[in-house]
Amino acid sequence: MEDEATRLRLVCVAAETFAELGWRDAAVVQVCARSGVDASDFYRLYDGVDDFFVSMYAARADELVASTIAALNEVILSVREGSLVDARDATRAVTRVFAAGALDRTWWILTTEYSLRAVRHPEVATSYIAARQEMRKGLGQAVRHALEMAGLDELVDSDRLVQLATAVHRGALADHFLEPGQVTLEDLDHLAWLALIDALT
Amino acid sequence: MEDEATRLRLVCVAAETFAELGWRDAAVVQVCARSGVDASDFYRLYDGVDDFFVSMYAARADELVASTIAALNEVILSVREGSLVDARDATRAVTRVFAAGALDRTWWILTTEYSLRAVRHPEVATSYIAARQEMRKGLGQAVRHALEMAGLDELVDSDRLVQLATAVHRGALADHFLEPGQVTLEDLDHLAWLALIDALT
Numbered sequence: 001m002e003d004e005a006t007r008l009r010l011v012c013v014a015a016e017t018f019a020e021l022g023w024r025d026a027a028v029v030q031v032c033a034r035s036g037v038d039a040s041d042f043y044r045l046y047d048g049v050d051d052f053f054v055s056m057y058a059a060r061a062d063e064l065v066a067s068t069i070a071a072l073n074e075v076i077l078s079v080r081e082g083s084l085v086d087a088r089d090a091t092r093a094v095t096r097v098f099a100a101g102a103l104d105r106t107w108w109i110l111t112t113e114y115s116l117r118a119v120r121h122p123e124v125a126t127s128y129i130a131a132r133q134e135m136r137k138g139l140g141q142a143v144r145h146a147l148e149m150a151g152l153d154e155l156v157d158s159d160r161l162v163q164l165a166t167a168v169h170r171g172a173l174a175d176h177f178l179e180p181g182q183v184t185l186e187d188l189d190h191l192a193w194l195a196l197i198d199a200l201t
Numbered sequence: 202m203e204d205e206a207t208r209l210r211l212v213c214v215a216a217e218t219f220a221e222l223g224w225r226d227a228a229v230v231q232v233c234a235r236s237g238v239d240a241s242d243f244y245r246l247y248d249g250v251d252d253f254f255v256s257m258y259a260a261r262a263d264e265l266v267a268s269t270i271a272a273l274n275e276v277i278l279s280v281r282e283g284s285l286v287d288a289r290d291a292t293r294a295v296t297r298v299f300a301a302g303a304l305d306r307t308w309w310i311l312t313t314e315y316s317l318r319a320v321r322h323p324e325v326a327t328s329y330i331a332a333r334q335e336m337r338k339g340l341g342q343a344v345r346h347a348l349e350m351a352g353l354d355e356l357v358d359s360d361r362l363v364q365l366a367t368a369v370h371r372g373a374l375a376d377h378f379l380e381p382g383q384v385t386l387e388d389l390d391h392l393a394w395l396a397l398i399d400a401l402t
Binding site: 105108109112113115116118119120125128129132133163164166167168169170171172174175177178179188191192 | 306309310313314316317319320321326329330333334364365367368369370371372373374375376378379380389392393
């Protein structure tokens with residue numbers, strides 16, 4: 001119980017700290033100082049800074065998968081109830097979820113910093129890559145389920161759709177934060193999902 | 202003439218140095234030391250480290266635009282000569298250029314580092330953003346010209362196509378370097394271009 005509270009205190013300040021100071025300078029000691037947690041407690045709970053990041057990432061990924069499932073379920077429900085729903089409505093619902101979860105500058109900076117770390121030091125990146133794959137697997141299952149409900153599962157390769165859509169999303173985010181106002185993230189995502197579904201069918 | 206040689210010496214070591222040490226630690230002094238250039242010469246040639254980066258970026262962007270134009274001209278020529286060319290061939294030619302210029306890990310690390318800097322410090326990012334827009338403008342003109350030749354320019358918004366395609370490309374690159382082998386950059390780009398042309402028409 002107390003461990004849960006400690007974890008929460010660390011997570012609450014960590015993203016901000018890393019985003020502000022950069023991966024290198026925002027050492028564990030900084031995060032501990034700002035959250036009032038003893039370094040020895042940090043190292044009892046986590047294997048190190050990489051383990052800590054991946055556990056934060058996995059928690060966010062679980063949230064994203066859960067909200068995607070919820071958004072898709074709503075679409076499925078609307079179809080069953082006979083409300084008019086076409087592919088455009090369905091993809092709009094999904095991209096709204098993606099956009100809502102994404103418009104967090106701090107989180108974008110943190111994950112981009114960590115991607116750089118992972119590319120520079122592939123030896124520490126194994127669990128991050130596993131967490132990314134786990135997230136895509138979760139999204140793939142949710143999308144496949146929705147496509148089954150729509151009778152489209154034979155036509156669209158849901159894993160490939162998710163792989164492409166998450167890549168588009170990542171690129172759109174960079175443009176969004178670099179040139180605010182130039183790109184509307186949700187529109188870009190939406191167009192990409194529609195286009196990808198089109199191209200993959 | 203001598204200034205040109207000095208610039209070249211700086212540029213040759215700069216990308217590697219920044220990629221290896223990170224934006225923060227690879228200060229101008231490091232780049233100068235490694236290239237044997239006096240810091241006073243650096244500051245005579247460039248307004249500072251941001252000006253230096255943007256001038257490297259703009260040079261690469263010019264190359265990318267030039268090779269895209271060349272690739273598109275080849276496609277246009279094949280069409281005129283009556284060789285069978287469909288949209289798939291045309292986009293394949295363009296994405297080959299994108300992929301060839303992109304599979305440079307050092308450059309990806311450097312531009313990603315700089316994107317983080319630009320998002321953290323928008324006040325230094327103005328000329329970087331202008332250079333990005335200039336590149337998209339160049340690509341847009343090349344694509345528009347090719348679409349005119351193909352009689353498709355009324356159907357496709359070339360600026361929007363380029364905006365989306367460069368965003369896709371940026372996201373695909375991150376996946377490519379993080380999970381080598383999982384994503385084939387050229388395939389992903391190609392699928393995206395086809396899909397985008399489809400969706401935008």
